[in-house]
Amino acid sequence: MKAFLRADGRKGIRNTVVIAYLVECAHHVAKSIVNKIDHDDVQLIGFPGCYPNDYSLQMMEKLCTHPNVGGVVIVSLGCEGFNREKLSQTIIDSGRPVETLIIQKCGGTKSTIDLGLDKASTILASITDVERVELLTADLVIGTICGGSDGTSGISANPAVGVCFDILLKEDATCIFEETGELIGCEHIMANRAESPELGQALITCVEKAEKYYTKMGYGSFAPGNAEGGLTTQEEKSMGAYAKSGSSEINGIIKPGDVPQKKGLYLMDVIPDGEPKFGFPNISDNAEIVEMIASGALMILFTTGRGSVVGSAISPVIKICANPETYQNLSEDMDVNAGSIIEGNSTIKDVGKDIFQQVLDIASGAKSKSEALGHKEFILTYKTFETTGTSKSNDAIGPSCLR
Amino acid sequence: MSQSKFVLLNNADNVLICCQPTNLGETVDIDEQQYSLPTDIDVGHKISRENLIAGQKIIRYGVPIGSATSNIVIGEHIHLHNMKSDYLPSHTRQSITGE
Numbered sequence: 492m493k494a495f496l497r498a499d500g501r502k503g504i505r506n507t508v509v510i511a512y513l514v515e516c517a518h519h520v521a522k523s524i525v526n527k528i529d530h531d532d533v534q535l536i537g538f539p540g541c542y543p544n545d546y547s548l549q550m551m552e553k554l555c556t557h558p559n560v561g562g563v564v565i566v567s568l569g570c571e572g573f574n575r576e577k578l579s580q581t582i583i584d585s586g587r588p589v590e591t592l593i594i595q596k597c598g599g600t601k602s603t604i605d606l607g608l609d610k611a612s613t614i615l616a617s618i619t620d621v622e623r624v625e626l627l628t629a630d631l632v633i634g635t636i637c638g639g640s641d642g643t644s645g646i647s648a649n650p651a652v653g654v655c656f657d658i659l660l661k662e663d664a665t666c667i668f669e670e671t672g673e674l675i676g677c678e679h680i681m682a683n684r685a686e687s688p689e690l691g692q693a694l695i696t697c698v699e700k701a702e703k704y705y706t707k708m709g710y711g712s713f714a715p716g717n718a719e720g721g722l723t724t725q726e727e728k729s730m731g732a733y734a735k736s737g738s739s740e741i742n743g744i745i746k747p748g749d750v751p752q753k754k755g756l757y758l759m760d761v762i763p764d765g766e767p768k769f770g771f772p773n774i775s776d777n778a779e780i781v782e783m784i785a786s787g788a789l790m791i792l793f794t795t796g797r798g799s800v801v802g803s804a805i806s807p808v809i810k811i812c813a814n815p816e817t818y819q820n821l822s823e824d825m826d827v828n829a830g831s832i833i834e835g836n837s838t839i840k841d842v843g844k845d846i847f848q849q850v851l852d853i854a855s856g857a858k859s860k861s862e863a864l865g866h867k868e869f870i871l872t873y874k875t876f877e878t879t880g881t882s883k884s885n886d887a888i889g890p891s892c893l894r
Numbered sequence: 895m896s897q898s899k900f901v902l903l904n905n906a907d908n909v910l911i912c913c914q915p916t917n918l919g920e921t922v923d924i925d926e927q928q929y930s931l932p933t934d935i936d937v938g939h940k941i942s943r944e945n946l947i948a949g950q951k952i953i954r955y956g957v958p959i960g961s962a963t964s965n966i967v968i969g970e971h972i973h974l975h976n977m978k979s980d981y982l983p984s985h986t987r988q989s990i991t992g993e
Contacts, residue, residue: 642911642938645955646903675981680957702981711982721912721938723952723972724979727959796938816915816937833913833937835898 492855494626495561498586502630503558504789504854505532507805508615510564510607511555512537513578514571520592520600521566524607531862533611534804536869543572546747546874551578553748553785556585559805561618563587564611566603569595588614626854629663629754633850634783634791635735636669638776641720641796641814645731647839648794648813648829653737654843655792655850656756660739665751667783668736669759671701672712672772676726677733681758684741693744694758701762701772708771716797720814735794746876747782759783769873777801777868780808790853792846800824802866807859809849811842826860900924900941904956909940909972911954922969929969940972952977 494502510533512521518537525535536554538547555563555578563582567575575591582589590610597603635652637644656666674681678698682691705711711725722728742755751757761782762772773779776799780791784806791806793799796813798821812818815830822828827846831837853859900910900922910924912935920931924943935941940954946966951958964976974984 642940643913644938646901646911676959677957705982711979711984713982713984718974718984721936721940721973723940723974723977724960724984725982726979727954730955730957730959814937835913 492626492851493623494630495558496622496624497558499556501558501787502624502626503560504626504856505559505805505807506561506618506621507532507534507559508562508564508611508618509534509536509555509560509805510566510611511551511578512566513551513573513575514541514568515539516541516568516571517566517594520594520603520607523604524564524566524611527604527608528611528615530615533615534867536804536871538573538871540873541571542873543574544873544875546876547871548574548577549748550781550785550871552581553750554781554805555582555589556587557784557805558787559789561587561621562614563589564607564614565589565591566607567591567593569593588617590614628659628851631659631664631850631854632667632751632787632789633659633664634667634669634759634780634786634788635794636776636779636783636791637673637732637735637794638799638801639714639795639797640717640722640728640731642722643720643830643833644794644796644813645734647832647842648796648811648827649731649734650839651827651829651832651842651846652735652792652794652811654840655846656735656737657739658843658847659850660737660756663754665754665757665787666737667745667751667757667759667786667788669761669779669783670712670732670773671698671758671760671762672705673725673732674698674729674758675702675705675711676729681733681736681741684738686740686742690741690743694741697744697758697760697762700760700764704762704767704772707767710771712773720796735792745786747874748785750787759786763874764877765875768875772874774872775870777803777870778872781869781871790850792850794829798824800861800864800866801868802859802861802864804867804869807853808861808866809846809853809859810861811846824860824864902943903954906953906956908943908946908953910943912937912939912941924968931969933971935971942966942968942970942972944968
């Protein structure tokens with residue numbers, strides 16, 4: 492496996508140029524640049540809000556300096572609250588090429604699109620000779636999420652991803668699982684896997700925070716399709732979701748944008764700190780995917796029972812289908828058929844090994860189904876954390892990371 | 895024959911999970927006894943492995959996943975109509991249940 496080596500020493504498995512809009516008012520211009528270039532490696536990301544927010548700034552800084560990103564074109568309207576100067580400086584400091592286009596200063600929509608096409612093409616050409624180095628399994632950072640879960644998810648696709656995680660962790664990779672709201676009910680079982688009693692307590696506290704938050708919101712992380720697929724309660728969904736984390740020791744807690752400073756298995760605490768302020772913690776699956784990517788995930792293992800079709804900007808998404816009926820219906824979107832476990836045709840261990848092989852193939856440049864189909868969804872919303880994006884080793888991102 | 899259509903995930907469980915669509919009246923083996931299914935059951939859904947009383951914990955994966963809201967007979971479908979979360983209410987497109 493070969494990787495793209497970045498100035499900070501991190502290794503990417505893709506070499507993309509992201510076109511980043513900083514307010515909804517600049518979205519059309521940014522999207523038009525991406526559509527006109529029509530290249531797999533030129534991708535759209537952005538933030539819709541006009542009010543400034545530390546979390547969204549830090550998320551955009553992490554995303555624009557992600558190992559899979561080689562360069563950036565920032566598209567600003569001009570009067571929005573987003574700190575484009577700081578974002579640009581962070582990208583420059585990372586050694587990546589960056590251009591900022593301000594629509595109000597560039598002559599309007601058409602002129603900015605034309606200029607953007609030119610800048611993006613130049614950056615794309617300039618990053619083709621990025622140094623390629625050997626990529627080891629130990630260099631991989633892999634996130635996992637479930638979306639459209641049903642009664643089969645927890646007994647096929649999710650434990651199979653757990654097997655894959657156990658293999659990855661044994662080979663010294665870094666793995667991230669998330670959505671503390673979907674771990675409600677299994678916090679004490681999870682705490683027993685913590686590498687220290689302090690971390691165990693922090694894991695419980697994290698899930699309690701999620702429970703309080705969702706109780707205030709009036710809905711758990713539980714969609715109507717979950718119920719149609721046989722899941723009855725949040726805790727039933729949680730136990731199934733939890734299986735994705737495998738059986739390895741849990742080494743720390745990170746918040747969105749925190750890049751793990753040592754190897755191991757991390758829980759991402761996606762629930763904002765304090766009282767609910769900006770609405771639901773994650774308004775759809777892609778919000779969580781983006782958060783894991785901001786924390787350095789090079790690839791996402793996405794399990795689904797009902798059948799999600801999404802991919803993501805920046806990092807490939809591998810789709811693992813839990814339900815054999817769904818697989819029959821949506822096979823064109825699914826990379827792995829874990830429904831074969833339900834049918835009795837394969838074991839959880841077999842499918843876990845298949846997923847691991849797919850991870851290696853896609854890290855080597857093969858395209859996942861969602862990637863080949865052009866899925867590059869992206870969503871970033873307002874949030875607030877007490878310690879967002881703090882990845883310095885002396886910052887509290889879980890007791891185990893204090894060392 | 896229909897035994898293989900349902901799976902027991904943990905010996906402590908009082909539910910079985912459906913792995914192939916099954917129809918009303920179909921015979922299912924539960925702990926070596928035969929029962930006739932009172933409804934159709936879809937893949938991923940649960941049936942009761944024993945007679946349960948209202949308030950009793952529903953056990954899956956060997957752990958509680960909620961409580962019965964009415965008495966449930968062996969072989970019966972367990973879902974939103976006779977079970978609720980011990981944490982947060984579940985919602986469907988039409989309503990919130992289990993509050």
